[in-house]
Every structure is written in structure tokens, then in C-alpha cells.
Amino acid sequence: MTSNANAREFLDYYLGLDGDPEFAVLLEGPWGSGKSHFVETYFRDRFAEARKTDAESKDPLIHVSLFGIRELSDITTQMFEKAHPVLGGKAVKLINSVGSKLGGLVGLSLDPKENAALLESMTLNLKDRILVFDDLERSPLPLVEVMGFINRFVEHYKLKVIVVASEDDITEGQKNEYKGRKEKLVGKTIKVGSDPGEVLDAFTSRLKIPEVLKAVAVNRDRLLTTFAASGRPNFRSLRAVLLDYERIVTLVDPRLSESEDAMGQLLLHMVALGVEFRSNALDDNALRNLQIDIRLRLKSGAGSNNDTDAQKRASDLRMRYKHVAFDDPIIRPDHLADLFSSGTVDVVRVNEHIARHPAIVGYAEVPAWRFMWSWYDHPESDYRAARARFVDDLAKRKITHPGQILHAAGSAIRLKKFGDDLLDGRTVEDYFTEYLADLDTTETLETAPDLFGHAAGSYAGLGYNEADTPEFASIRALVKQAAQRALERTMKASAPILLKRLQDDSEDAQMLHKWGLDNGNYAGVAILHHIVVADFADLVLIDGKPNERLLRALRERHQQSHDSALDLEIPWLEQLRVELMKRAEKLSPPYRKLSEMRLEYWFREHAERFASREA
Structure with missing residues (x-):
């Protein structure tokens, strides 16, 4: 029997007891594990069953959240509002007001907080009600004080009481006193959570975009496997990721939502990284550098003693998340870092990446240098066609961005190791020295002032092939010098424009x-x-x-x-x-x-x- 089935069975027994139950039940589980969802579905099902035999049956549940509660009187007020939803807060204010005015006549306190506490005896009929106190560990009040307050309903009012808490999140300073109070209040502790599939379906029902709904449905099993692979599945994190996923899909190039494959890849990628990020297993900096770390880890080989901690973390992610395409993501991790950290989306940069991704535009439309970066993912017929385009682009000097040139050089070095010489016997240094000289002569080399700063190890979110080889290092130096000359030419031409702006x-x-x-x-x-x-x-x-x-x-x-x-x-x-x-x-x-x-x-x-x- 699963823990949730065990919990349902015991709650059925507990709530079916006649007379004084003498103890409360604690439903315990880590934060975000779906405890509240379990309680909601259990009592929804229980009430539905009661209505089958008695159509006039009233819901006995009073579900109170202790999150943020700073006064015990606020708990009573919340209970009153739950018990009398038609009257709610207005009645509390009215009774406080009347009680203040009549205090001298009938002995009521003039303190509104104390008046709220008197609601219990004046108007709150708790007979046959079931009390659920949720989020115990999230109350700012001392836990022993809150638990003492809850104990009144068990000892004095003989009510069925259920407490929901994450004991792992109780602060160290309160744990000893909490244990002592728990022994007096709680008669049974049950580990609970919610079925991930059930919770996913509940979250999905709140999504609106048809393509997003379809992506979740098509990839449901892989999504749940990916979610569980974190080892710390948190439903709140999953909900946040799904909302982020829907939002980014609506903001970027519509070609993304038209590709079922791309939508699935992005969904799984975001679930894996989103859960890692929100659990603090990946911080903002680690997420921004993840693509480079993954690339370096692949180059170093499994079990390399030279791996950095970041590369080991990247390897661990690849091992745990089997369904996630880390090597060539639809949206880069650094762009997801912006979304997860601040909610911002650099639509222009994201769309630039999407427009070059084979899962979006198809391999025939992908630039040749981009295809050659991951040639091993494609059949030989596609490779031959892309190779011809790539060689032609190089011969006609069509590749003019410094980052793309570095990718071209890295791929040429890599492919030569596999027996395919794209440069007709010339060394990579000789070939690209001449290549850059031609671009200098025609002044067609593009500017890329940020390429050799923070993002020195990649372009377009892709780490350079053979970046750690001496051959590539020499090309990087040549490209950097040429890019600086191109930037100087551009700035010299732009200087009069800048001066005019300042003069204006x-x-x-x-x-x-x-x-x-x-x-x-x-x-x-x-x-x-x-x-x-x-x-x-x-x-x-x-x-x-x-x-x-x-x-x-x-x-x-x-x-x-x-x-x-x-x-x-x-x-x-x-x-x-x-x-x-x-x-x-x-x-x-x-x-x-x-x-x-x-x-x-x-x-x-x-x-x-x-x-x-x-x-």
C-alpha cells in the first residue's frame, strides 16, 4: 500500500471515530511535496461520497492556513470566515465594533483582538466540524504557542483535528520544544504527498495555450520522469516552470510552437533546469555557464581527473536527466537564467538562437557552419549536402562573423581527426590566416565586441569544437586580432555620428x-x-x-x-x-x-x- 493510500485509510478510520478522538493527526512531508493538494483531494472525494447518501450534507471541513499568521486571534477570525462564508470578515468587524461599544455593559473586552477570540464562544459553532491547520512550520509565531492553541480544540472541544507540516523546515531553535508539544498533541504521524501525475493534470488545467497543452500531453511520461529525476521533486517549482514555459512560448518566434519536437525538447529542458534552479542546486552563475561546462565535460571524457566541479555537475545533470537534450537546447541556459531569476526574456536574442536551430527551421535551412557543429547527429546524406554548402561558404568568404568563423575552424579541426579534410591539405592556421586577410581587404568582417569577454568559449550558445587544442588557440588569436581591426574601422566611421549626438x-x-x-x-x-x-x-x-x-x-x-x-x-x-x-x-x-x-x-x-x- 502506498503512503497516500495508507494516509487515506487512517484518515477514514480517524474521522469515523465516535466521541472524543483524544489526539490530532499530523500529515508530514517536505515543502512542495503536495501535502495541501492531498488534503484538498481527500476531503473533496470524502464530501462527494457523503453527498451520494445525503444530498443535503454540508461540508464539515474548516481548512486554515497558518502561513504568515502573527496573532492567534487571526486564526480564530479565519476559522469564522471559513465556517460562515456568507458573513465572513464583515461579521468579525461588526462583532468587534459592537463588542467595543457594549464592553462596559456586558463585560466584553475593548480590545478588538480579544473580541475576535470571543467569536468562538459567541457565534462559532464547531460541533461536528473537522479542523485542518496547514503550513504549521510557516507561521511566524512560536510553534509551541500555535500548537497549544490547536490543542484546545482537541482537549476542550473534542474535535477531529489534522495538522499539516514539513518537519524538515522547522527551525533548529524550535525543534526541541516542538517535539515535546507534539507528543501531547499528535497521536499519529503519516508521511504524505501527492501523486505527481495527478498534480500535473491539475496544473495543466490552468494552462491556456493549445500548443502548450499538447506538448505537456505528448511528453507527459517523460516530463514526470524528468521531474522525479531531481531527487527533490517540488510541486510548487513544477507549477512555476510550467507557467514560465507557457509565457516564453507566447513571447518568442511562433515557429517554436509550430514544432512539436522543439516544444517537447524545451519543456523537458525547462523542467530539469527549473527544478534544479529553484532548489538552489544550480545558482544563477552556474546556469549561465552550464552549456560551456557540458561541452568541456564531453571533451574531457568520462571519469577525467581534470574535471572542474562545474564540469562534474554538468556530467551529473546529463546522467540523471536522460530525456533532456543538453547539448543543443532550444533556448539557451543563460536565457533561461534571465527568465528564472527576474522574469525577463531577451526576445531578440532568443529568437536569433531559435532561427538557427534545426529543430525549428529544419536542417536544410540551418546555416552550414551550424550544421557542421553537430554533424554526428545526422545521416550521411544530410552531411554530404551540408558539407558542400560549408565548403562553398568558406571558398566564397560568406562566413563573416568572428564567432561563426571560430565555429568553422573548430569543426574543420574536428572533422580532420575523423578523416575528412575540408581544407584540401592546407593547415588550419594557413587557411584562416588567408581567410581573415581577405575579409580585411574587403572590410566585410563583422564586429563582435562581446565575443572575447565573458562568452569567450562559445558563440550562439554553442561551445567551440576543439577549443582546447593548440590549433584552435592560434586561430582564436588571429580572429581576435582581426575582429579588433574590424571594430576599429567601424568605430572610426561611427565617431562623427557620436560627436554629432553629443553636440546636439x-x-x-x-x-x-x-x-x-x-x-x-x-x-x-x-x-x-x-x-x-x-x-x-x-x-x-x-x-x-x-x-x-x-x-x-x-x-x-x-x-x-x-x-x-x-x-x-x-x-x-x-x-x-x-x-x-x-x-x-x-x-x-x-x-x-x-x-x-x-x-x-x-x-x-x-x-x-x-x-x-x-x-
Whole structure:
């Protein structure tokens, strides 16, 4: 017999006792295990059976949540509202008010809280009622105080009482007193939870999108297996993940919801990572780096002594969640981290990834470099077609993004190890040196300022093949240099545009320290050294007064850049300081001294920061 069947059988016995039960029953289980759902379904079924023999039967249950309860009188008030739903809170307020006014006449207390406690004897008829006190461990009140209050209904009112709690979540400071009080109050403790399939069906009934409902139905068994694989299945987490799943499906490219395979892959992926994240087994940083860790773990081989803790964790996830496609997810873990942590969805970036995913657009529409990244997942006929496209793209220099070029190089190195030389006998270094030189000549290499920072080990959420080999390291260095040259060309062309924006509104300089080159912002990207110093100085010192907002923007720009990204601007900043001090010297008092003091302050900060970086 299952624990829930045992619980139902005992509750049937307990609630069927005649006379004084003399004890309460404790239903115990970890937080999120479905205890409340079990209670709800048990009493719903019990009441339905009672109605079959007596159509006029009234529901005897008074179900009270202790979550957040800070006053015992609040429990009584809640009980009254449950027992008299038509009157509810209005009656409590009325009795409190009347009791206060008549206190001197009939001996009632003038304290509204005490009046609420008197509801028990005045209006609350508890005869033949069943009391359920839920979320015991989540009450801010001392547990012994709450349990003493509950014990009154067992000892004095001879009622059937059920307490629901997670004993694992009772604080250490209260456990000893709790055990002592429990011995006096509780006669039977039963471990309970809810059937995952039953709870999933209940959650699913609240979803609205047909494609989401279909995905849950089609993948029901795999979903339940994935949910259980965490070892700590929490129904609250599952509910939150399902709502997140429905939300993200409605926000992104509709081609996702049109692909049954992709919808299933995403659902299982989100359930696995969502449960791990919400149980704190994966924190935000671990989730953002998970794809790289998985890739490195696959490269190192099983049982490698060189695995980091992160790679071991990635391996453990792959082993436990058999139905989850970790290698090439529909939505990247770092994007899911945004959703799980803050509820935000970077729709543009998510859609960029979706638009390249074979499960969404089909293998024929996937860029050749993307196909070759996971060539081993496809039949030979598809590989031959993609290989021809890939070789043609390379020959015609169609691959122009630095990240895509690195993927192309990594795949070429990998495939040569498997006996397929895509470069016709040339070394990978020679081939891509010439490739990048051609893109330099035509100035067609795209800019990718963020590629060699935090995301240095991947592009488009995919870790580079052969990233840990010397051959790949040399290509990475070549691509990084070429990408820097491309960025320099782009910034040189963009500098007049930036200067014009500042001239139009010299006090609105947020674009200097806000991120997002695609949105016209320049944080972390060196560009100011392409602006004539005298032109910029015109904006910093206006009619004898330093432009504090522009100087503050310069400071924020360099404060948030901790690496060498803005080093090209350092000589330019020194030239700007010299130019401004020359202009300040020509001012008349008192503005000369004022300007000199303010400029010295701002540029002293720059000098100290650069000195500390060099040290």
C-alpha cells in the first residue's frame, strides 16, 4: 500500500471515530511535496461520497492556513470566515465594533483582538466540524504557542483535528520544544504527498495555450520522469516552470510552437533546469555557464581527473536527466537564467538562437557552419549536402562573423581527426590566416565586441569544437586580432555620428556608459580616440564652466571597464586633459580657478585608476 493510500485509510478510520478522538493527526512531508493538494483531494472525494447518501450534507471541513499568521486571534477570525462564508470578515468587524461599544455593559473586552477570540464562544459553532491547520512550520509565531492553541480544540472541544507540516523546515531553535508539544498533541504521524501525475493534470488545467497543452500531453511520461529525476521533486517549482514555459512560448518566434519536437525538447529542458534552479542546486552563475561546462565535460571524457566541479555537475545533470537534450537546447541556459531569476526574456536574442536551430527551421535551412557543429547527429546524406554548402561558404568568404568563423575552424579541426579534410591539405592556421586577410581587404568582417569577454568559449550558445587544442588557440588569436581591426574601422566611421549626438545635446552622454553597440551605445568599446580632441573639449568646457554631466559620463565609462577594452583611449584622455587645462588658464577669475579645480578633480580620478591598473 502506498503512503497516500495508507494516509487515506487512517484518515477514514480517524474521522469515523465516535466521541472524543483524544489526539490530532499530523500529515508530514517536505515543502512542495503536495501535502495541501492531498488534503484538498481527500476531503473533496470524502464530501462527494457523503453527498451520494445525503444530498443535503454540508461540508464539515474548516481548512486554515497558518502561513504568515502573527496573532492567534487571526486564526480564530479565519476559522469564522471559513465556517460562515456568507458573513465572513464583515461579521468579525461588526462583532468587534459592537463588542467595543457594549464592553462596559456586558463585560466584553475593548480590545478588538480579544473580541475576535470571543467569536468562538459567541457565534462559532464547531460541533461536528473537522479542523485542518496547514503550513504549521510557516507561521511566524512560536510553534509551541500555535500548537497549544490547536490543542484546545482537541482537549476542550473534542474535535477531529489534522495538522499539516514539513518537519524538515522547522527551525533548529524550535525543534526541541516542538517535539515535546507534539507528543501531547499528535497521536499519529503519516508521511504524505501527492501523486505527481495527478498534480500535473491539475496544473495543466490552468494552462491556456493549445500548443502548450499538447506538448505537456505528448511528453507527459517523460516530463514526470524528468521531474522525479531531481531527487527533490517540488510541486510548487513544477507549477512555476510550467507557467514560465507557457509565457516564453507566447513571447518568442511562433515557429517554436509550430514544432512539436522543439516544444517537447524545451519543456523537458525547462523542467530539469527549473527544478534544479529553484532548489538552489544550480545558482544563477552556474546556469549561465552550464552549456560551456557540458561541452568541456564531453571533451574531457568520462571519469577525467581534470574535471572542474562545474564540469562534474554538468556530467551529473546529463546522467540523471536522460530525456533532456543538453547539448543543443532550444533556448539557451543563460536565457533561461534571465527568465528564472527576474522574469525577463531577451526576445531578440532568443529568437536569433531559435532561427538557427534545426529543430525549428529544419536542417536544410540551418546555416552550414551550424550544421557542421553537430554533424554526428545526422545521416550521411544530410552531411554530404551540408558539407558542400560549408565548403562553398568558406571558398566564397560568406562566413563573416568572428564567432561563426571560430565555429568553422573548430569543426574543420574536428572533422580532420575523423578523416575528412575540408581544407584540401592546407593547415588550419594557413587557411584562416588567408581567410581573415581577405575579409580585411574587403572590410566585410563583422564586429563582435562581446565575443572575447565573458562568452569567450562559445558563440550562439554553442561551445567551440576543439577549443582546447593548440590549433584552435592560434586561430582564436588571429580572429581576435582581426575582429579588433574590424571594430576599429567601424568605430572610426561611427565617431562623427557620436560627436554629432553629443553636440546636439552635450548633457545627454549616457551612450558613453550604457551597453549595447547595436542600440547606439558604446560602453566597453573604444571610440573616443577617433574624435578630434579640440572638438570634444568644446563640449567639456562651455563658457567657463566644466560640463559635469559629460565628465561624469566619462568617469562611469572607464569605471565599469575592468579589462583593456578602453586602453586605446588612455593617451587621448591625457591629450584632452592638457587641452582643457590650456583653455582653463585663459579664463578670467574666478572661472579660471573654478575650472582648474574641477578639471583636476575629474582627471585625477582617471590618472589614479589607470595607475592602479598598471600596478
